[in-house]
Amino acid sequence: MKVHTLSMFVSNKPGVLGRICQVFSRRGFNIDSLVVSQGRDPEFSRMTVGISGHPEGLHQIIMQCNKLIDVIHCFEHDDRDSVTREMILIKLQAGPADRTEILQIVKHYNGKTVDLHEESLIVMVHGNTDKVDAAVRMLSKFEIVETVRTGKVVMARGTTDT
Structure with a gap:
């Protein structure tokens, strides 16, 4: 579907x-x-x-x-007539040994670290659905504690009303 x-x-x-x-x-x-x-x-x-x-x-x-x-x-x-974005917050269990690799992945997807504790961190990634899905796949090799994902927001390109 x-x-x-x-x-x-x-x-x-x-x-x-x-x-x-x-x-x-x-x-x-x-x-x-x-x-x-x-x-x-x-x-x-x-x-x-x-x-x-x-x-x-x-x-x-x-x-x-x-x-x-x-x-x-x-x-x-559709993607031809509009700009579509969504955002995800991902809480990962991560000690000092995993942080460097996690931060490199997040940086690759132009994400941000929004919270950092000794044993966990929360990262934010935004973009189109494929980008957000790819970031989740890459980060899934670490222990994901929870995720919160927005729905899509869309705006028509050019002078067309949304």
Whole structure:
């Protein structure tokens, strides 16, 4: 199943997210990531939704979301027409012997160390999904205690509205 990234501009009201989630659920799509933030105007919010499901139903989902009264617009983005980023925090158990190699890997992915203790550290990596996934694979040879990953955020290239 292909992962799709939808951008939605919605009214900033209670219950809007629930109604949108019902549309995805009825069509058999799973929400893989969700980022919601208030827009420049506090009456509206921007939603970026990463979903997976059968591509045949995607057009229907977009049409049904656009019919919801609190949805201003909904459409799919791909890598050609938008910039997409996500961020991950990774807590690693690491004594002094492993730190040098971990820090080299993090530096290669333009990441940062955001917390350092005697036996652990937290690193942050941001970028497109492939970059974040690659960093996790490289760091997985060490003991990963936990990860926290944002959903995708997307912005249309050029003068096109997101």
